[in-house]
Amino acid sequence: MDDWEEEETTTTSAITLTSHSFNEGKENDFWNTDSCEFGSGCGGRGRFKFSSGGEKTRDDGNNWNTTSQERCGFRGRGRGKGYGEKGQSEFNGNNNGISDRGFRGERENRRGGFKKGGEQGGRGGFGGGYRGKDEDIFTQGENKDPEKAGDNADKPKVTYIPPTPSEDEDSVFAHYKTGINFDKYDDILVDVSGTNPPQAILTFDEAALCETLRKNVNKSGYVKPTPVQKHGIPIISAGRDLMACAQTGSGKTAAFLLPILQQLMADGVAASSFSELQEPEAIIVAPTRELINQIYLEARKFSYGTCVRPVVVYGGVSTAYQMREISRGCSVLCGTPGRMLDVIGRGKIGLTKLRYLVLDEADRMLDMGFEPDMRRLVGSPGMPPKENRHTLMFSATFPEEIQRLAADFLKTDYLFLAVGVVGGACTDVEQTFLSVTKFSKRNQLLDLLKTTGKERTMVFVETKRQADFIATFLCQENVPTTSIHGDREQREREQALSDFRSGKCPVLVATSVAARGLDIPDVQHVINFDLPNNIDEYVHRIGRTGRCGNTGRAVSFYEPETDVQLARSLVTILSKAQQEVPSWLEEAAFSGPGSTGFNAPRNFASTDNRRGVSCGDSGAISQMAAQPAADEDNWE
Numbered sequence: 179m180d181d182w183e184e185e186e187t188t189t190t191s192a193i194t195l196t197s198h199s200f201n202e203g204k205e206n207d208f209w210n211t212d213s214c215e216f217g218s219g220c221g222g223r224g225r226f227k228f229s230s231g232g233e234k235t236r237d238d239g240n241n242w243n244t245t246s247q248e249r250c251g252f253r254g255r256g257r258g259k260g261y262g263e264k265g266q267s268e269f270n271g272n273n274n275g276i277s278d279r280g281f282r283g284e285r286e287n288r289r290g291g292f293k294k295g296g297e298q299g300g301r302g303g304f305g306g307g308y309r310g311k312d313e314d315i316f317t318q319g320e321n322k323d324p325e326k327a328g329d330n331a332d333k334p335k336v337t338y339i340p341p342t343p344s345e346d347e348d349s350v351f352a353h354y355k356t357g358i359n360f361d362k363y364d365d366i367l368v369d370v371s372g373t374n375p376p377q378a379i380l381t382f383d384e385a386a387l388c389e390t391l392r393k394n395v396n397k398s399g400y401v402k403p404t405p406v407q408k409h410g411i412p413i414i415s416a417g418r419d420l421m422a423c424a425q426t427g428s429g430k431t432a433a434f435l436l437p438i439l440q441q442l443m444a445d446g447v448a449a450s451s452f453s454e455l456q457e458p459e460a461i462i463v464a465p466t467r468e469l470i471n472q473i474y475l476e477a478r479k480f481s482y483g484t485c486v487r488p489v490v491v492y493g494g495v496s497t498a499y500q501m502r503e504i505s506r507g508c509s510v511l512c513g514t515p516g517r518m519l520d521v522i523g524r525g526k527i528g529l530t531k532l533r534y535l536v537l538d539e540a541d542r543m544l545d546m547g548f549e550p551d552m553r554r555l556v557g558s559p560g561m562p563p564k565e566n567r568h569t570l571m572f573s574a575t576f577p578e579e580i581q582r583l584a585a586d587f588l589k590t591d592y593l594f595l596a597v598g599v600v601g602g603a604c605t606d607v608e609q610t611f612l613s614v615t616k617f618s619k620r621n622q623l624l625d626l627l628k629t630t631g632k633e634r635t636m637v638f639v640e641t642k643r644q645a646d647f648i649a650t651f652l653c654q655e656n657v658p659t660t661s662i663h664g665d666r667e668q669r670e671r672e673q674a675l676s677d678f679r680s681g682k683c684p685v686l687v688a689t690s691v692a693a694r695g696l697d698i699p700d701v702q703h704v705i706n707f708d709l710p711n712n713i714d715e716y717v718h719r720i721g722r723t724g725r726c727g728n729t730g731r732a733v734s735f736y737e738p739e740t741d742v743q744l745a746r747s748l749v750t751i752l753s754k755a756q757q758e759v760p761s762w763l764e765e766a767a768f769s770g771p772g773s774t775g776f777n778a779p780r781n782f783a784s785t786d787n788r789r790g791v792s793c794g795d796s797g798a799i800s801q802m803a804a805q806p807a808a809d810e811d812n813w814e
């Protein structure tokens with residue numbers, strides 16, 4: 179048995195290093211290397227917290243004074259090896275220490291798809307190893323007070339209340355600039371299939387938005403609609419169900435928000451804060467906390483100054499607080515699936531007035547991890563049947579088998595909108611691959627980050643543990659880094675994103691939890707330290723850069739032994755995005771085990787699956803089967 183796994187079975191939970199942000203810095207400090215020690219005692223028995231740590235001080239010479247506990251305010255869990263000086267030497271050692279065991283374990287877990295019992299011995303459970311659920315999801319509303327009782331009694335009470343977003347107009351409408359390739363969106367081929375699609379609009383004026391909404395669109399810096407908006411807005415306004423696929427960063431959020439808000443405003447919908455029962459007219463679900471919060475902020479921005487009141491609910495935050503927010507009035511309810519089901523199950527939300535149900539990242543919402551929740555949601559008491567509601571689905575990727583499944587939730591005459599290649603990568607991202615060995619990756623990462631300087635970079639890794647290792651390693655090397663993954667508390671996750679957004683920590687190490695939907699200004703680089711195990715995940719990850727017509731770069735470490743199964747799909751993705759394909763990758767794709775049978779790349783649906791076989795590249799595989807391995811993290 180692998181050392182790492184052995185350790186897992188003999189300890190109650192994994193060691194988790196959860197804080198590795200630098201708190202401030204100057205440019206000339208950036209690459210100073212000094213020794214990094216971690217507090218002896220990190221990784222001790224039981225729960226522990228070094229809450230006073232994390233602050234760095236500096237001497238007059240602008241060097242970071244770093245002492246063990248000042249440097250990293252780690253919060254750890256469980257029993258396990260320490261990250262004291264010994265831990266550090268193991269971490270940096272020649273593959274014999276903890277990090278080595280971690281790497282091996284992660285790899286095996288990652289390729290294995292379904293690891294029995296989950297990463298940490300039995301949490302989660304779809305297919306034996308699915309862990310797409312958060313520790314504080316309370317499904318089916320069974321626990322009336324889940325923060326206290328029932329199955330969650332052994333879990334700490336969730337009391338976190340996120341900071342109230344600023345009401346200041348400048349901050350509500352803060353946005354980044356569209357890039358030089360924004361106008362090139364107009365050249366992308368668009369395909370609308372289904373009966374009687376309405377005419378596309380060419381301008382926001384043609385959308386006939388009401389005055390306040392139009393002003394809010396202007397204040398958001400939107401001058402002309404993107405293709406998914408040009409087609410999506412009139413389709414939704416015409417009352418049609420929609421499955422829409424358009425590349426990452428091309429404005430799908432506004433494509434569904436604007437017509438919905440327009441309709442609510444036109445109908446004079448006003449959320450009543452006096453009603454015990456709140457009856458939202460629109461529900462929006464998305465797979466991660468940070469993404470749904472972002473969608474909520476967009477909804478809040480577009481409905482600024484109107485009577486429409488969006489509310490957001492997601493895990494990791496006090497449910498009591500969220501219930502209070504709902505009771506203050508809720509016309510648009512945004513949520514992650516588990517928390518959404520929980521709040522609906524509490525009987526304070528009526529669904530009979532619901533008109534719009536939106537699944538953002540719909541392929542993720544309907545894959546094996548979330549499909550049961552989605553079925554529960556549409557089966558909730560009072561939920562109008564699909565014939566009586568508008569169901570809208572959006573994503574940059576839409577495998578054919580998910581399209582088939584999605585049809586269950588949609589009216590039969592739904593329209594399918596494809597902007598460009600369904601499942602294709604954003605063409606504004608320059609994609610590079612480096613063939614690496616497992617043990618050279620950390621140093622290669624460091625070399626790469628030295629070339630990117632203070633430019634914002636997201637580094638994707640496969641597991642939460644790996645995220646901690648890499649973030650810690652980069653902190654040791656004086657790269658201001660923070661991390662986001664499902665083992666971090668929500669407060670820490672939000673702080674990490676905020677530090678990354680503000681540039682305080684220009685490097686964010688992330689698991690797949692940050693792969694989809696996040697729209698962070700000025701992310702110039704994405705590095706796949708570990709490649710994901712399915713191609714759609716790759717497309718979403720690299721789509722964190724090159725957004726809204728801006729250009730970006732993605733560099734991926736390719737390990738020949740473990741990544742060969744992805745080789746053909748990568749070649750296809752690269753060619754379809756008009757990127758150079760390295761000859762070694764092509765060779766691997768067509769000579770390795772990934773070149774035949776089950777491992778062949780999936781069919782890139784170029785259009786609606788109702789048309790029958792789409793013009794793919796070779797035989798299709800089930801991406802659904804590949805999906806759960808991406809869920810080693812807690813998504814919501």
Ligand SMILES: Nc1ncnc2c1ncn2[C@@H]1O[C@H](COP(=O)(O)OP(=O)(O)OP(=O)(O)O)[C@@H](O)[C@H]1O
Pocket residue numbers: 353354356399400401402403404407424425426427428429430431432573574694695696697721725726
């Ligand atoms: N018409 C527009 N004009 C200017 N900016 C826009 C327009 N539409 C959207 N944007 C901006 O483009 C950025 C990307 O939009 P959005 O997040 O909706 O992309 P997306 O297609 O949902 O991406 P992903 O697939 O990654 O979820 C956002 O900052 C958004 O405000």
